[in-house]
Amino acid sequence: MPINNDKDIDLMQEALKEAEIAYSYHEVPVGAVAVYQNRIIARAHNRKEELQDPIAHAEILVLQQAARHLGSWHLEDIELYVTLEPCPMCAYAMLQARIKRLIFGTPDPKAGAAGSIINIVQDKRFNHRIEVVGGLLNKECSLILQKFFQERR
Numbered sequence: 001m002p003i004n005n006d007k008d009i010d011l012m013q014e015a016l017k018e019a020e021i022a023y024s025y026h027e028v029p030v031g032a033v034a035v036y037q038n039r040i041i042a043r044a045h046n047r048k049e050e051l052q053d054p055i056a057h058a059e060i061l062v063l064q065q066a067a068r069h070l071g072s073w074h075l076e077d078i079e080l081y082v083t084l085e086p087c088p089m090c091a092y093a094m095l096q097a098r099i100k101r102l103i104f105g106t107p108d109p110k111a112g113a114a115g116s117i118i119n120i121v122q123d124k125r126f127n128h129r130i131e132v133v134g135g136l137l138n139k140e141c142s143l144i145l146q147k148f149f150q151e152r153r
Contacts, residue, residue, distance in 0.1 A: 022045035
């Protein structure tokens, strides 16, 4: 399914709001929202520093919230919007949850697992594949990351 302009842009802007929250807490600014039946049912941002938890990535946290909301780990009808291309851990968690569609903002040339370095989410060797749309609001999603890392140098 291609980008559904207004809907997808609006939902990525919601993920960007989460990234801004992460930024304000000195977390790597990545945000995510989970959408079920055209409605946001979960939202999260990176919380690794706050929780001192190496797996507290926005995508993991939003998948957990969505599963609690639906009362099931089967998330076949979920669309996940995330500002940065998922890492291998997050990509495989999405496969395990069997999400329907992944829409990400900016590619991650150092750790991207939805096409940049590897493509876990569409690897035919796994029993599930995820539809992927990449590069939505790429400029906005990459700018907040660039600003964050420039300030840390």
